[in-house]
Amino acid sequence: xxxxxxxxxxxxxxxxxKELSYATDESGNYVTxxxxxxxxxxxxxxxxxxxxxxxxxxAKTKVExxxxxxxxxxxxxxxxxxxxxxxxxxxxxxxxxxxxxPTVFQKLSDKKLQKYAxxxxxxxxxxxxxxxxxx
Amino acid sequence: MKxxxxxxxxxxxxxxxxxxxxxxxxATSLTEPLVFGIGSGLFFIYIPxxxxxxxxxxxxxxxxxxxxxxxxxxxxxxxxxxxxSSREQAQQFLEKCIEAGQPVGCQVGVYxxxxxxxxxxxxxxxxxxxxxxxxGDDYLISDPIMEGVTKLSSYELxxxxxxxxxxxxxxxxxxxKEKKIITHEQIRDAIKKxxxxxxxxxxxxxxPIAGVSGIRYTGNRIKKWRDNLGLQKAGLYLAQLxxxxxxxxxxxxxxxxxxxxxxxxxxxxxxNELLLDVSKKFTRAGDLWRNAAVQAAGIYKGRLTxxxxxxxxxxxxxxxxxxxxxxxxxxxxxxxxx
Numbered sequence: 346x347x348x349x350x351x352x353x354x355x356x357x358x359x360x361x362x363k364e365l366s367y368a369t370d371e372s373g374n375y376v377t378x379x380x381x382x383x384x385x386x387x388x389x390x391x392x393x394x395x396x397x398x399x400x401x402x403x404a405k406t407k408v409e410x411x412x413x414x415x416x417x418x419x420x421x422x423x424x425x426x427x428x429x430x431x432x433x434x435x436x437x438x439x440x441x442x443x444x445x446x447p448t449v450f451q452k453l454s455d456k457k458l459q460k461y462a463x464x465x466x467x468x469x470x471x472x473x474x475x476x477x478x479x480x
Numbered sequence: 481m482k483x484x485x486x487x488x489x490x491x492x493x494x495x496x497x498x499x500x501x502x503x504x505x506x507a508t509s510l511t512e513p514l515v516f517g518i519g520s521g522l523f524f525i526y527i528p529x530x531x532x533x534x535x536x537x538x539x540x541x542x543x544x545x546x547x548x549x550x551x552x553x554x555x556x557x558x559x560x561x562x563x564x565s566s567r568e569q570a571q572q573f574l575e576k577c578i579e580a581g582q583p584v585g586c587q588v589g590v591y592x593x594x595x596x597x598x599x600x601x602x603x604x605x606x607x608x609x610x611x612x613x614x615x616g617d618d619y620l621i622s623d624p625i626m627e628g629v630t631k632l633s634s635y636e637l638x639x640x641x642x643x644x645x646x647x648x649x650x651x652x653x654x655x656x657k658e659k660k661i662i663t664h665e666q667i668r669d670a671i672k673k674x675x676x677x678x679x680x681x682x683x684x685x686x687x688p689i690a691g692v693s694g695i696r697y698t699g700n701r702i703k704k705w706r707d708n709l710g711l712q713k714a715g716l717y718l719a720q721l722x723x724x725x726x727x728x729x730x731x732x733x734x735x736x737x738x739x740x741x742x743x744x745x746x747x748x749x750x751x752n753e754l755l756l757d758v759s760k761k762f763t764r765a766g767d768l769w770r771n772a773a774v775q776a777a778g779i780y781k782g783r784l785t786x787x788x789x790x791x792x793x794x795x796x797x798x799x800x801x802x803x804x805x806x807x808x809x810x811x812x813x814x815x816x817x818x
Contacts, residue, residue: 346733346767357599362626365491367513367737369763375513375741377491379627385777389719390599392780393533396716400534424533424591425645429603432644 348378356382357390397424401479408475414450415475416441419465422479433464482613485583487622487629491738492541495521496624497585497608498548501655504583507555507662514667517742518554518674519547522735523681525690526698533602535720538698540734542681544606544647548585548654550677554670558657563650567638570651574611577655583612583622587652589643594636595623605647611637668749672816675746679808692805699797706790714790715780722773722780733766736804740766754814761807765800772796 348368358364363379370376404421407413420430427438434441436457443449444461455469462472471477485504490496495512498519502510516522523542530537541547552559564570577584589605590596613620618631632640641651682691689697698721705714725734740762743755775793778784 346737346763346770357597360597361595362489362628364625365489367491367733367741373760375737375744375759385773386722386725388777388781389722389773392716392719393535393723394599396534424602426534429645432648 348376351378351380352383352385353381354384355387357387358382397421405475408447411447414445414447415472416445416450416461418475419461419467419472422477423465430461430464434460436460481578481615482620483578483581483583485610485612485622487612488624489627490624492516492735493608493624494544494547495519495738497610498551500610500622500624501548501583501585502551502555502557502662505557505656506659507557509662509664509667510551511745513738513742513745514671515547515551516735516738517678517746518667518670519550520674520678520681521547522678522739523691524694524698526694526701527689528701532724533720536717538721538724540725544587544608550674551670552656554673555660555662555666557660557662559654560657561652561654563652565650567642567651570641570653571634571638574653575614577653578611578614582655583610585610585654586637586641587649587654588637588640589645589649590640591643592636592639594632595630603643603645605643605645605649664749668817671746671749675811675814679812682804682808683812692801692808695797695801695804699794699801702797703787703790703794706787711779711782711785715782718776718793719780722776725769725773733763733770736762736766736769750817752814752817754810758807758810761803761810765803765807768796768800768803772800 346368348370351366351368356364359382363381365377366380367375367377401418401421404413404418408415408418416430420426427441430436430441431438436444444453458469458472462469465472467477486500488496488500490499490512492512495516498515499510499512502515519542521541523539525539527537549559562573564573574584586609587605588607588609589603590607591601591603593601593607609624610622611619612622615631617634619634619637621630621632623630641649643649685691688694702718705717709717740759743759743762747755772793775784775789775796779789779793
């Protein structure tokens with residue numbers, strides 16, 4: 346890539362920093378220069394986020410239909426998978442899978458629920474009601 | 481409290497942390513490309529059975545931690561690396577280092593990294609930064625992907641040092657044990673070692689998923705994605721391929737441009753024209769990776785939908801595989817001066 350072709354498009358990262366890029370100058374020698382971002386990459390990130398939003402909405406519907414407990418919704422909202430939830434809560438994966446059933450979730454003690462609430466950075470009420478700012 | 485430390489921006493976090501830590505320990509002639517090459521950083525792997533953010537796992541560079549480890553080893557620099565089970569111990573150890581004037585590399589998770597924009601905050605646990613001082617409750621942070629330095633409160637730093645999930649950092653920190661002046665000869669030998677190991681990693685790892693054969697394998701798989709996965713999922717997978725091409729920086733050519741720069745800089749240590757020729761091949765490979773990303777974007781934005789478009793994408797990867805294979809074969813034939 347030639348230095349003048351270093352992309353200067355949009356990027357969410359531009360709020361924080363420009364990115365260092367390696368490119369060649371007129372005589373073919375490598376130099377570094379700053380890039381503001383690349384549209385292609387920004388679009389790839391957009392696609393990933395569209396998919397995440399879709400999964401969050403889907404999880405919410407599932408909970409409303411009583412097919413899953415709010416843990417599924419918050420796991421998606423916080424971009425986690427069961428392994429990550431297990432890491433933060435200290436529960437085993439099989440326990441978390443069980444807690445994702447609405448009937449089991451209903452009977453969980455507040456002490457256990459608090460672990461989930463802390464992991465997802467919400468209050469107990471928010472955890473139970475899913476009434477939370479999704480941004 | 482501030483250690484003697486100069487922040488220099490890098491295209492990639494581990495390269496940057498390694499370069500900055502080693503230069504503050506006396507190895508001032510090291511650059512990001514040299515570190516990347518000496519650490520045999522260039523790689524490719526596609527792990528179809530492993531999932532990252534519900535998509536397939538690709539890597540364009542070697543495993544996290546290896547660049548620092550290999551570079552220090554090749555230059556004969558002893559390393560301190562520690563993990564902690566207790567948060568208090570992790571913090572105390574860090575404080576002691578700072579008091580002793582030692583800047584420290586830390587592995588952190590990105591999800592709770594407060595200064596990162598939300599769009600970039602996934603549960604990715606192999607980011608690297610340097611803690612180089614403390615003011616009140618704030619740690620002074622040099623994140624090599626940033627133009628300038630920043631700060632994290634002790635709570636914020638603890639949270640990212642003890643992020644959970646795959647590759648959990650467990651408070652991991654590392655730094656060169658002693659200050660050392662690195663000689664021209666040492667760098668020269670380290671370059672040779674780094675190139676040879678990179679030839680092995682890219683050409684001779686058995687199985688279809690790693691190295692040059694992994695690029696070809698991915699090309700083959702992509703051609704089947706349209707039928708096997710459907711357009712929407714195939715698009716998601718391709719977006720993942722593009723996002724992993726570079727974590728941050730380097731303008732789409734990923735790590736290929738950095739490797740091309742490494743070979744150019746190596747010429748100062750090994751004056752052999754072959755290095756410059758092969759450098760051009762990696763520039764070409766980087767340009768093709770960029771083209772592949774543009775083609776992939778056509779698909780995930782829904783502009784390109786035909787099987788033919790997936791074939792074009794796969795063929796670009798075949799071409800890249802051929803170029804990188806030839807480039808490493810050239811390097812394998814090189815007669816080293818020492």
